[in-house]
Amino acid sequence: MADVHVPSSLDEVFRLLSDEPSATLFAGGTDVMVRSSPDMRERGPFLCLERVEELRGIHGSATEVRIGAATTLSEVIASPVIADLFPLLREALRHVGAPAVRNMGTLGGNICTASPAGDSLPPLYILGAEVELRSLKGRRRMPIDAFITGPGRTQLEEGEVLCAVVIGKEQGFNFHHFEKVGQRKAMAISVASLAFGAETRRDGTIVKARCAFGSVAPTVFTSRLLNDTFAGNTLNTAVLDRAVAIIREGVSPISDIRASMEYRRQVAGNLVMRLEGAGKDR
């Protein structure tokens, strides 16, 4: 069997990492375990992050909320702070896998897997989340959209650990929407997903909006042009038709066993149609 290390502090993590730079970081294992099967030895040794106290929990400052990377998805969902400030993130995480997966899987793990279908990613893009990376060399922060560079690819360097996700408290959204299309209602890998956050007036006019799509491009698809299309308008048919055109033009999906490129492109556009008439009286 492969070596499995279960450090309890970040210092220990860094020490182990400098001894074994090729170790696989493991935080919940809901992706790593599946990928490594059947032969775990080829991917070992494993360095488990779940018991590192500095990586756990949700803590707020005056302006930011810091979510430890090894916080489980269930813990994020259950957090009153998250429910209050970032309901969009909570809603998206509720669509990950099933309870057993959410109890083991972690937010940091979902980010570092960097799957085009990662369900936490579209809301984190919309919320302007930043990731905090640490190594023996020090600490750095970068926006999540800079951190993820492609399918399964991130800016994480050797010896470096994603320690936390930091989200600004002031988002200004009073309307949010999340929809995931999978092949079934749970235990599904996203075929396409939409996260949408907006600040609206009572009459439904959008002050500002942000849109992010999962599973329709190598990384989360966002578009300033798309966001700007909504500003100053209500979610009416004409605006949504323009949005659909921008989306279908902008996404670059693939075909795989779950869905074809054509379907993903079609549905990515369709998903915003669900917003028609929404955002009023809020």
Added chain:
Amino acid sequence: MREDGRHFLQGPRLDAFSKVTGRERYAADEYPGEFLWAGAKRAFVPHARLLAVHTDRAAAHPGVVRVLTSLDIAGSNRLGIVRNHQPVLVDETIRHAGDAVALVVAESRETLREALELVTFDHEPLPGVFDPEQALKEGVPRIHGDNEEGNLMRAVRVRRGDPDGAFRGCDVVVEGVFETPRQEHACLETEAGWARVDEAGVLVVVASTQTPYRDRKEIAAALGLDVNRVRVIAPYLGGAFGGKDGITVQCLVGLAALSAGGVSVKMWWDRRESFLASMKRLPARMHYRLGAKKDGTFEALSCRLYYDAGPYAGLAGEIMAMGVEHAGSAYRIPNVNIEGYCVYTNNALGGPFRGFGVPQSTAGMEQVVDMAAEKLGMDPLELRRVNALGTGDRNCVGVELKYSTGFSECVDRLADHPLWKEREAWKASAPPWKKRGCGVGCMAHAIGYPALIPDEANARVELTESGTIRVYSGVSDMGQGNAGTYLRIAGEILNQDPATMEVIQPDTDHGLPSGTSSASRTTYTFGNAVIRAARSLKEVILRSGARCLEVEDIDSLELVPGAVRIKGSGRKAALRDVAALIDAVDRSCKGYFRTPYDESTLGIMYLGAHVLFSFGAHLARIEVDTLTGRIDVVDYVAVTDAGRVLNRAQYDQQVQGSIAQGIGYALMEDYVMKDGRHETGDLATYIIPTSLDVPDMVSIAVETDETTGPFGMKGIGEVVISGCVPAIANAFHDACGVRITRVPLTPERVLSALAGQGGKE
């Protein structure tokens, strides 16, 4: 207690506690002392001539005990039930990606995995055959060179009346081509078992199998053993659904044990190997044409059914024949021409799966029935009622129904259900972007084997020395709970609490041959045998009780839990004392039953036809999302005539399990193969429903009294699954006005069907 006094039949299933606490042990759970692991080297090529197998490197690997090839097999190295042509280990030709070319026996699972990588083989690729209709054309490579009819494994044709003339006289004729997918059983327990040669030189195989008695013969023939030197034991199975109706690990693990010098050898396929090497429900393409009079009376049916068998016969031809027999669902149709073709391909193995060929043809028939209703302007349930089979009618292949036939009542009960009657209001209140539809699907399903194959059971019920009751089951319990039902039946006859009784799972050494755990027969056939055995034992017990209690007349005695009692008196003798007065051989009673059959049906079709059927009528209410194409099954009603209900909980579990599996079949399950490759080789890509994908289900029992059945019952295990595809497909047409003739109805197919209508979506 029910009015009729049957109280030991009811209650929660007796294996529930051991199942939910994990105490029940499946074959996969057994680690028999010091043991070795066996594993198969799979071909991963769909069609090739095998030139050489190189085992030296694997054999030299530390921890490897043996590496075996076809050359190490002393017997025929051929498996089969009707045709023996499937190699245990390939000797000449690889015919599908899951074929095994070598067998490695090793000390640990890790070593086994490494050694399997070290086995290599040389092969010469042969052109593959992957489409069953193409496979029948001239010039296509033959999968079995010795098969006179090319790639046609078997054809079954039934012609009655004058279909051509009848079609000309019809007011309405509808037709369509329908396709159903390859479906994987996806059992909780993947294929597993262990074997060893015991001190007496007998090969003992403990396996997750529905068919211990048939396996015994197949193992003996393939491995070259006397059948009396093979013993097969079938513990509780962690699911099977037909997927373990035959040989999976048995011969491989048996072969390994023969060269392991008395040491036990275990084999347990992981999920990927299970998907690669196991049988699947046969995909089908069905050309249907139905003709009716203006008043809705069906006059003529013509259909051609193509079933993709995969590379070996197995039971594929018999599955197709069942599809033919049920091609007309549950209706009177005087003129028919039904043709069924079962075709060899280099795709995955085809084999039994709950429904045994009937879900395919029912999907076709019940959709053309709806098309006829639309063209006639008739209510779809009314059209079904008009043509419903009743007692004394002849079914589509011409068999007169002489046994219980509660189909009309099923239709009537469904027509009366609020979810059907109030459907228009429900449809009209669909939320934005949703379309709602209601569809029905009806079905019949035969009980037991066709006429030519004796459907027999031999039960043994015993009063043990300690005064308890023991039932020797001859039919595997693959999860349906039949073992507990046998206890309940014996308990009912003997007035003993089933919780105090014991059931012995099938073992070819202890039990008596009783056929397979399949064909909706496990409780019907074996239960009848249990009743007979228990009645004999009751008499033995009462006679001995009379001696114990010193009374002359056994009619003055009654059995009560744990004792024999003099009626109307408190005097009783404990069963332990009663048992002490009986010779050991007499404490064990046998009971025999053979399911009704009709020899005159032998001329109708291959193997003859069935005479006894369960029936059903289903309603699915669905909501279609026009933005994503996703279908939600919102409500489901299953009305079933499976005779009297022995145990309501277990009856409903069969109904619910079938619906869940049927919803998967209708909406998402599709085992995709491309050029013989398995494209959905694991549970991440082969999608089965979760609990959230299955709605609350209404199960209504139309309790006809089947006089030949144990306490009036008929089989409930299979009939229900055939209704789901047509009910959901018809509901989709009702919702959207367009028909998708190919299931599963994936979101992608739905969106493209809606786009084809010219709608905005």
